Amino acid sequence: MRIVLLGPPGAGKGTQAQIIAGKLGVPAISTGDIFRANVSGQTELGKQVKTYLDAGNLVPDEITVAMVKDRLAEPDAEQGFLLDGFPRSIPQAEQLRDSLTDLGQKLDRVVELVVDEDELVRRLSGRRMVVDGKEVQRDDDKPETVRHRLGVYREQTAPVAGFYEGEGLLSRIDAIGEIDEVTGRALRALGVEGEAGQPAGV
Numbered sequence: 001m002r003i004v005l006l007g008p009p010g011a012g013k014g015t016q017a018q019i020i021a022g023k024l025g026v027p028a029i030s031t032g033d034i035f036r037a038n039v040s041g042q043t044e045l046g047k048q049v050k051t052y053l054d055a056g057n058l059v060p061d062e063i064t065v066a067m068v069k070d071r072l073a074e075p076d077a078e079q080g081f082l083l084d085g086f087p088r089s090i091p092q093a094e095q096l097r098d099s100l101t102d103l104g105q106k107l108d109r110v111v112e113l114v115v116d117e118d119e120l121v122r123r124l125s126g127r128r129m130v131v132d133g134k135e136v137q138r139d140d141d142k143p144e145t146v147r148h149r150l151g152v153y154r155e156q157t158a159p160v161a162g163f164y165e166g167e168g169l170l171s172r173i174d175a176i177g178e179i180d181e182v183t184g185r186a187l188r189a190l191g192v193e194g195e196a197g198q199p200a201g202v
């Protein structure tokens with residue numbers, strides 16, 4: 001299965017991506033995670049993208065799309081994948097469609113996690129990651145940057161849902177509730193039975 005998980009920062013994309021991809025047996029590909037790993041590893045790519053991440057702005061499409069293309073060409077993505085955090089703009093969505101067409105592939109489904117903005121601000125401001133056994137706040141989860149990221153989402157990423165709606169691929173799900181309830185809704189949207197445990201027939 002080839003899936004895109006859409007949703008604003010704080011909607012739980014990363015958490016749901018890991019769980020859903022695990023159940024479906026496909027790699028979860030998070031552009032944010034790849035960028036962050038490159039920033040902390042101080043790679044050439046990391047140096048190029050750090051200022052965008054710190055400011056909560058989108059990394060330019062040429063960099064992001066090239067990186068995703070390389071990742072999708074790896075053998076583990078041949079039979080399917082779940083994209084988390086990509087595409088985040090209409091040009092990225094168009095270029096993903098073209099790249100998949102070149103590979104003779106297409107997306108099966110796009111699931112949008114819907115959460116209202118007050119709840120997002122609450123979740124992001126309280127969010128912590130565990131790094132080397134310690135709880136730390138992501139630099140871009142500071143309140144000013146959170147508000148900016150939500151603005152970027154509204155302007156540049158929210159239209160991507162409309163793009164996929166037009167292609168007949170979009171399922172919107174309510175992403176408020178317990179993690180496994182939201183997973184269940186996502187799996188039903190993907191047409192996968194048995195949300196409590198095993199995926200059936202995938």
Ligand code: AMP
Pocket residue numbers: 009031032033035052053054056057058059060064084085086087088092140149
């Ligand atoms: P995330 O972990 O998905 O919240 O992404 C963290 C940051 O990585 C974003 O605020 C952007 O700076 C950058 N980023 C992640 N995915 C993309 C993308 N598809 N296009 C541009 N920038 C991205």
